[in-house]
Structure formats: structure tokens, C-alpha cells
Amino acid sequence: MKVEKIGRLAAGALAVTLLASCASSRSGTDTTSGGGGTRDGGTTGAAASATSFGTLPSPCGKGDAKGSTDQGVTDGEIRIGFGDDRGFTSAPGLSKEMGDAVSAMIDWCNQQGGINGRTIKGDQYDAAYTQSVKVVQQACKQDFMLVGQGFAMDDAAEQYRVGCKLPTVAGYTVGPNAAMGPMKFEAVPYPVDMMNIGALRIAEKQFPDFKGKTDVLHSTSPAVETGSGKVAAAMNSIGVKPMDCGIKLNDAGESSYMPFAQKIKKCGAQYLWTSDSPDPGQFSLLETIDRAGVKPTYLFEATWYSTLVSQWNKAGIGNNINVGMIFQPFENAAKVPAVKQYMDIVNAHHGKVALLGMQATSAFLLWAQAAKTCGSQLTRQCMVNELAKVHEWTGGGLHAPTDPGANKPASCALMVRLNGTKFEQVFPKNVGEFECGGDFVVKTDPKTWGTSLNGDRTSTKFLTGDVIKPQSS
Incomplete structure (x- = not known):
């Protein structure tokens, strides 16, 4: 999960x-x-x-x-x-x-x-x-x-x-x-009805051809696919149409990642987004993509900001990993x-x-x-x-x-990039600052919420009439 x-x-x-x-x-x-x-x-x-x-x-x-x-x-x-x-x-x-x-x-x-x-x-x-x-x-x-x-x-x-x-x-x-x-x-907060897309907005500014050369890596994990679906929908809402290279990885791992690397190479995707988290299978994919002679730029979730990833990258294969963060x-x-x-x-x-x-x-x-x-x-x-x-x-x-x-x-974010075994802030340029914007938060499709909300944006599933509500003084 x-x-x-x-x-x-x-x-x-x-x-x-x-x-x-x-x-x-x-x-x-x-x-x-x-x-x-x-x-x-x-x-x-x-x-x-x-x-x-x-x-x-x-x-x-x-x-x-x-x-x-x-x-x-x-x-x-x-x-x-x-x-x-x-x-x-x-x-x-x-x-x-x-x-x-x-x-x-x-x-x-x-x-x-x-x-x-x-x-x-x-x-x-x-x-x-x-x-x-x-x-x-x-x-x-x-x-x-x-x-x-x-x-x-x-x-x-x-x-x-x-x-x-x-x-x-x-x-x-x-x-x-x-x-x-x-x-x-x-x-x-990470409400189900709103989503911070700061990493996508920063990618637009960082990479001029981002909108036309990006794809989303999919997974057999339903939870990862839920995240991927939200990201793909957000991309479409800002004019980024995923290339649909046909990459769907088995959550339990693959016997060989070369067929996926070849698909990416043939498709021509230059930017890859994943909502998956770092694990041996993901590392194997990146290593195989490198062996196939493909050099995409990676746009990954904040779960990739970890010592697990930085220590794996001693050979520099992940030097193109960019991570959007609000911390x-x-x-x-x-x-x-x-x-x-x-x-x-x-x-x-x-x-x-x-x-x-x-x-x-x-x-x-x-x-x-x-x-x-x-x-x-x-x-x-x-x-x-x-x-x-x-x-x-x-x-x-x-x-x-x-x-x-x-x-x-x-409604803000920053981006860090992996360089060897160290992460460093690359956007905004001034260390310690965030990039913010009124267009950094988008509404999500109610079909992805997983619950029903009332007018106060509160889940109704377990709601009772005597819950403690804010009272004005």
C-alpha cells in the first residue's frame, strides 16, 4: 500500500x-x-x-x-x-x-x-x-x-x-x-480535495520542454496509481499531456527492467514523474535506464529525499533526480x-x-x-x-x-536536486526561500477523494451531531 x-x-x-x-x-x-x-x-x-x-x-x-x-x-x-x-x-x-x-x-x-x-x-x-x-x-x-x-x-x-x-x-x-x-x-495539511502542484509549476520554469516531453511511470499498486492519477490530472489541467509510453511496473518487482528502459527510449520521454517511493525495484529501473543510454530528468515525490537514495547514488546515476518539497x-x-x-x-x-x-x-x-x-x-x-x-x-x-x-x-514549494550523495536546493536559487503562487494549488476530482464531504469540507462517514466544532468568541 x-x-x-x-x-x-x-x-x-x-x-x-x-x-x-x-x-x-x-x-x-x-x-x-x-x-x-x-x-x-x-x-x-x-x-x-x-x-x-x-x-x-x-x-x-x-x-x-x-x-x-x-x-x-x-x-x-x-x-x-x-x-x-x-x-x-x-x-x-x-x-x-x-x-x-x-x-x-x-x-x-x-x-x-x-x-x-x-x-x-x-x-x-x-x-x-x-x-x-x-x-x-x-x-x-x-x-x-x-x-x-x-x-x-x-x-x-x-x-x-x-x-x-x-x-x-x-x-x-x-x-x-x-x-x-x-x-x-x-x-x-494534505486534504483530499486540494493538491499542491508546486513541483509541476517549478518544473515548467526550470525545463522549457517539460510540457511536451513528460511521462508518468505507473504501477500495479492501487495506492500508487491513485497518486499517479491525481498527478496526471493536475498535469492535464496546466497543459502538460503525459506521453503515455506504456510504463507500468509490477509493485513486487520485475525480472528485468530493460524492456521498460527500451520503451522510454523509443517513446522519447525526457522527463519522468513517479508517485512511487524508493525501493530496490525503483533503483533497478533507474540503473537499467542508465545502461540503456537514456538520460531523462526525474521529477520525484518528496519520499525520494532520503539518505536511502543519496547513499545509493554513489555512482551518480541519480544525478538528474529532482524532488519538490514544502519542507x-x-x-x-x-x-x-x-x-x-x-x-x-x-x-x-x-x-x-x-x-x-x-x-x-x-x-x-x-x-x-x-x-x-x-x-x-x-x-x-x-x-x-x-x-x-x-x-x-x-x-x-x-x-x-x-x-x-x-x-x-x-501554496509554495522548492526543488532540490541530487548531486552524488548530497541534495542541494536548485530552485529558488536563494537557499532557504520558497517559490509561491496562487496557481500552486488546484482542486482535485471528487472521484479521487475516497470519501464524501459536507459544506464544511468535513468527511461525513463517521460524523455525529455532537462533535466539537469551533465556536466564535
């Missing part, structure tokens, strides 16, 4: 993209642990005196908030749930960077005094791909909210989250009902303080540094800012009210501006 976006990876996507054709017999995989205190030496002493995260004033600090205002909230504590699918037996460590990031950020915040003086207690869950229902049911019993989590099978648990009126600031969502659910906010790449850390700060905080915890970790970090900061504003009146209703007001969010500079309150994606 695969999806097309880092937000849904990533950006939901990473958790799911790594699960292609896998199944698990694991049972009883959820665990809980405290997020307070320090671990493995904790964060540096500077956390206690932190006044900002990148460009964002720190939402953490001392205070005198009081009251047992809602489930999981007392005079001295706020209890939140977070986690990922790290215990999936077929891919151990899956998306662990999300839990690592939130755990580190909880400690970072608590060392400053918590939220208005209340210590944050974190219940860390492992949904292990197949156990999302179980962990959400557990969170329903004890947590104030879910924060920064990413569960690949979140749609299976969505009815339980909605049923117990558990709000969330998710790290990412995957299923369409989870992505468009009530009481759900994301620092980096600042780690290579820009010297110019983007928020990126360096994220890396320093997680590294101090001996956690895994990755794009999904930055996404979870942004979600935590969004949640913490709203919680600070609520003060002693820290209720789920107040949180929904405050989160719905946030219409420009960058996580302190971790990513392009998004609209969490309206569940709308970024």
Missing part, C-alpha cells in the same frame, strides 16, 4: 510507502510511556532558557494555570498521546522519527516549565500498522488530545476517535476520512534556524532525524501554541476554537506557510 504525499506519508506518506505488499501477524503492539523528564541525557541545558523555536516564540514556559478542566488535564499536568508504527514486524522502526520528535519536544517544553506551568505527560503509542484501533481506544480513555502522531491505518480508527470526541493535531493522516475528519488539525531540506540548516534546532533537539535524544520528524515537531508546536493561549481554560473546546483560527503556519520556519485552521495545503 502506498500513497503519494509526504504529508500523508508526509507527509502521510512515508509510513505507508514503506509498507508495499506487506502484511503483519503481530498482535497487541501498543505501549505507553511517559514523555516527561529527560532521556539519554535529555536535551541540552539551553532548552530550559529557550525563548523561541526558529522564528516562533516558544509556547512553553512557567505559569500559574490551574484547574482540572478536561480529561487528561489537572492543575499540574497535561496528558497527550503520540506515536507511530515503529513496531511493525515487516518494517521495524517504521516512521519512528515521529515519536522520537514528539518525545524530544515534550522534554524541550517541560524543561522550560511546560505549558503555563503545567507539565506535559506523553503517552507514547505503537500502532504497529495493524493496531491503530487499539491505541486510539486507549487514548480515548486517558488523553486530552493526540498530538504529532502518524498511524498508517488511521482510517480504521477514525470512528473511535470521532466517537469519543478526541481532538488531534496529527503529524500526518493517511485515510481520506482521517484527513478530512472533524476535530482534526494538521500543521501540514526546508536539512542541507539548509545553516540558513534556517528552525531546521538546525529540530536536528539538535532530536539528536540530543539520540532520536531519528527525518522529514516526518520535522512534520511531527511542527504539529507539536501548533498544539502547544493553542494550549498556551487557552491558559487555565484548557478544554478541548478551547483547543478546537484556537486551532481553527490559525491560517498561516510554518512551524517556526520548518516548512512553507500552510493553513491548518481551514485544512488547506501550502
